[in-house]
Amino acid sequence: xxxxxxxxxxxxxxxxxxxxxxxxxxxxxxxxxxxxxxxxxxxxxxxxxxxxxxxxxxxxxxxxxxxxxxxxxxxxxxxxxxxxxxxxxxxxxxxxxxxxxxxxxxxxxxxxxxx
Amino acid sequence: xxxxxxxxxxxxxxxxxxxxxxxxxxxxxxxxxxxxxxxxxxxxxxxxxxxxxxxxxxxxxxxxxxxxxxxxxxxxxxxxxxxxxxxxxxxxxxxxxxxxxxxxxxxxxxx
Numbered sequence: 094x095x096x097x098x099x100x101x102x103x104x105x106x107x108x109x110x111x112x113x114x115x116x117x118x119x120x121x122x123x124x125x126x127x128x129x130x131x132x133x134x135x136x137x138x139x140x141x142x143x144x145x146x147x148x149x150x151x152x153x154x155x156x157x158x159x160x161x162x163x164x165x166x167x168x169x170x171x172x173x174x175x176x177x178x179x180x181x182x183x184x185x186x187x188x189x190x191x192x193x194x195x196x197x198x199x200x201x202x203x204x205x206x207x208x
Numbered sequence: 209x210x211x212x213x214x215x216x217x218x219x220x221x222x223x224x225x226x227x228x229x230x231x232x233x234x235x236x237x238x239x240x241x242x243x244x245x246x247x248x249x250x251x252x253x254x255x256x257x258x259x260x261x262x263x264x265x266x267x268x269x270x271x272x273x274x275x276x277x278x279x280x281x282x283x284x285x286x287x288x289x290x291x292x293x294x295x296x297x298x299x300x301x302x303x304x305x306x307x308x309x310x311x312x313x314x315x316x317x318x319x
Binding site: 097124126128133134135136137138141148149184186188195196197198199200201202 | 249250251252253254257293295299303304305306307308309310311312
């Protein structure tokens with residue numbers, strides 16, 4: 094399968110614990126995006142990378158959140174000291190800088206539940 | 209904030225055309241209209257996009273009004289697998305190309 098993959102698909106954690114999610118984009122894509130989606134709402138932009146550079150962070154991304162893309166390939170999103178409000182689906186997407194409509198290809202998401 | 213307005217839900221019969229409306233009255237001249245859909249428990253999937261002209265691909269047609277203040281996504285022969293939430297998005301015209309989603313339209317295709 095050559096689509097965007099995310100791991101794990103589901104994560105249950107206790108409040109205060111740290112969690113890390115991984116995203117593997119489509120291999121030739123140089124852009125990678127993270128979004129968060131709560132129940133009944135559309136996805137919300139969190140941050141994006143072009144190659145290894147993190148170029149924009151949403152104000153939704155508090156200092157407990159950190160994202161990396163060390164070699165311009167896979168990316169990780171870490172949440173420290175999780176809170177119940179962090180419970181959501183975390184979606185990753187990748188794209189070319191240019192090309193067909195800058196179409197973003199989404200992964201299946203990681204569903205986080207904070208107890 | 210999302211720059212589009214969509215009805216929260218719609219339904220149509222299997223085999224019939226599904227016409228999903230979207231208002232984007234504040235759209236700027238160089239902003240594109242995108243449509244994505246999200247089937248339950250999956251990530252969003254690109255459907256189609258347009259600037260001024262009507263567009264058609266293997267999945268759908270996009271009709272944009274002449275003043276560009278609204279558009280309609282048409283699924284010509286809806287199937288049960290088209291049941292999903294459909295998002296109309298006006299793409300932010302900055303270098304990020306990030307997508308600003310609204311709440312979308314939940315389309316139910318009835319057998």
